[in-house]
Amino acid sequence: MPTLPSLEQMTARLRLKQLHLLSALADHGSLLKAAEKVSLTQPGASKALQEIEAIFGVPLFARSSRGLVATEMGHCAIRYARLMQTDLAHLRGEMEDILQGQGGRLNVGVIMGAVPLLTEEITRLLAQYPDVAVEIVEDTSARLLHLLDRGRLDVAICRRSVSAQPQLYDSIDIHHETLAVVSSIDHPMAGRSHLELADLDASRWVVYSANMPMRRLLEREFHEAGLRFPHRLFETTSAFATLALLRRQPDIVALLALDVAEFFASMGVMRILPLALKSRSEPYQLVTRRGAVLSRAAQLFMQSFRDDPEPSPGRSTGPGPSVL
Template identity: 30%
Template sequence: MSDWTQKLKVQHLRLLVCIGEQGNLSKVAEIMNITQPALSKWLSSLEEDIGLVLFERHSKGLRPSEGGRLMLEHARRLLNDLERSREDIEQFKLGAQGSLLIGCSPVATDCVSLALLSLIKDYPNVHVQVVENVMTPLLQSLISGKVDVVVGRVGGKALQLPLNYRVLYTEPVCFVGRCNHPLATRDKISWQDLLEYRWIVWPTGTPIRVSIDNALVDQGVMLPENYLESSSMSVTVNMVQASDIVSILSWRLAQRYVEKGQLAMLPLPRIEQKGSVGVFWRKDNAPSDALLRFLAHLTSTSAEPESANNHHARQ
């Protein structure tokens, strides 16, 4: 069998991705400015060279086969790597010392910020971009090569992905409210006290939501009927600060808002279900010097602070 990879060009990768997105050869031919017969002939020839059916035909068009999904994953990664190469070269010509694209979930912004401050001391001209999102899309961006590293909650299906990972720290979760919330002045509160207020929580399936759901099961209570879901830290904090709504945050994140006088940590006993924050990076790429240094700084700056140890000891 001939080496089909020798025949592939960048335009072919774009054609594959477009077919995967559109699922219709007529639309792809129009978008990519190619005749449909030529496109169909090229796809059939590629499938024959590879020895796999990449797209299955059905009444509404085309859908990727299992092998096609794998091929699309590699095609997207190659295109992203090429685009990244172009950007890196342009930045290098402007004097940058490499680049680093970081995916960060809201719970990890503190340790990412500290690690970045240390990194730019080592590499003053490194080009850094930080993208904040929840973990599922961030990990998909990592697999496809859109980002170099992701820092956030470790849990669920994340550990089943073909990625390197390292746990940075483990911590409990806690309830927060506005600084003058009626519950904030009490020495002790109960779950029933919390249920009298509306909650805003992370979406179903996110690691921190899993922690609180498990805690509720342990306590034999349920979420309030009128709870809200938000994956936006800004929206959650703004709503909590402007009302009697309560929310659930990781201990470190809550402590950061408390220290700034922006939120109050409510005196419910520590929730035993703990969450781990970790860092993920790709197995199939040798880490750059900037990434290796960033990983080292993440590890050194993520040791549990003394205030957290004291807090745990008091519970």
């Protein structure tokens, strides 16, 4: 079994031109066309490919009647080569924005329930700084923290409590989440004026995966009501998947953040059921990696939260870490 070189060895030997060649080979499948794309002669491209494969110690392409075809390891290398090219393009673009006195780039992560809150803040930010470029990544708290660790995000609206090492992050509580049970507008109980959890005991639920904060809260509600937690479940973190399931199967119910539920209910595509939950959810937090140097766009975004003259209901207005 081949042994891969260490990260230090890869870093010392790999060149950006070689990574560009990998992408060009994947696009064209021809050494000649790839060489033209990266401004190399065909012998030069052939030598560069040999050097790349020598660095990794495994073949990245196989020759066939159709030209060069990437191996499984080749596809892996190509994917990361393209990521690095994208990062380099973002680096250049952000540096150019800084030189021109513009806003730069903000990479922000968000959990599904906080999307309305985020879009409100982004709108406020862009009203003041219209040149800021924004990338929004929606995912679970665990995944967003992982992206913060890798430097893929500047800041995330999530919960650091899901991490085994929450001390690695700085955070500010920004919003105390309220949860709602929702259904299709055609659900048999959608017209009721009051519901208890037992009334939905036979329903199929759309829920988050096990051990996630919203899932734990719902499990606690069933336990305190003396009810068995449902076993007929759909598990997803996608609001769109939840909405599609509710529309396809009118007997389904789901647990959503109230802000998200109200957004969809205002469009007439789901109903908020009259069921009051007793448990409180963990607050959303504005999370950064401890010790990370924030870009100017990230600083402006965090300052926007602190300067909000009309904080959302439940939002903490206490002091947070200085970012400017």
